[in-house]
């Protein structure tokens with residue numbers, strides 16, 4: 001049985017003071033979250049170190065929102081996978097649609113970042129998802145599979161079998177309109193079956209989490225689907241009570 005995983009992606013929000021307040025509130029509330037639910041937060045880079053120090057006694061796991069595709073060296077403004085691992089980061093989000101659309105990250109760049117994370121013993125959270133236009137044109141399956149196969153083509157299937165894949169339909173991100181549980185399940189089932197068919201007999205431990213307007217009010221229904229192993233939460237993760245309620249729903 002895969003432990004469910006809930007990840008809060010704080011994106012580029014808040015200040016040092018609000019980041020500390022949020023982690024303290026989460027820390028207090030974690031007691032009410034079942035032990036078998038893994039919970040992680042991805043603060044802005046500038047706040048991570050302080051957030052780690054404030055949460056060192058809890059089971060809250062740390063994630064980074066991004067990682068460099070380069071290993072080391074003269075790469076101004078970048079943060080490497082080894083630097084992340086060095087300060088205790090466990091997960092790193094790669095291929096988020098905001099990075100694909102705002103910073104032009106290609107499937108190849110995302111695969112490079114995934115590889116860097118994997119070789120530094122971080123667990124990559126690979127985001128895949130289609131735009132509204134692609135869905136309407138019937139290309140949802142093609143888009144998400146192309147995004148996933150870019151990783152397999154770069155480093156093979158094994159790293160994906162212990163990673164996390166987040167299905168985040170672009171049209172559901174930040175819009176308040178989540179995919180329906182059935183729409184999400186359909187894509188998750190597709191991803192799971194492709195991973196199984198590529199797995200060459202190895203165990204498929206990949207956790208498939210859903211992201212896109214996840215809230216306390218819709219999370220229980222999403223977690224009721226067979227292939228939804230958790231959530232990648234944006235806006236609602238900035239409110240400790242709301243986020244903790246989502247975490248608790250994962251335990252039911």
Ligand code: 13P
Nearest residue numbers: 009173174212213234235
């Ligand atoms: P929202 O939950 O704000 O829609 O964001 C989802 C997301 O992009 C998480 O990575």
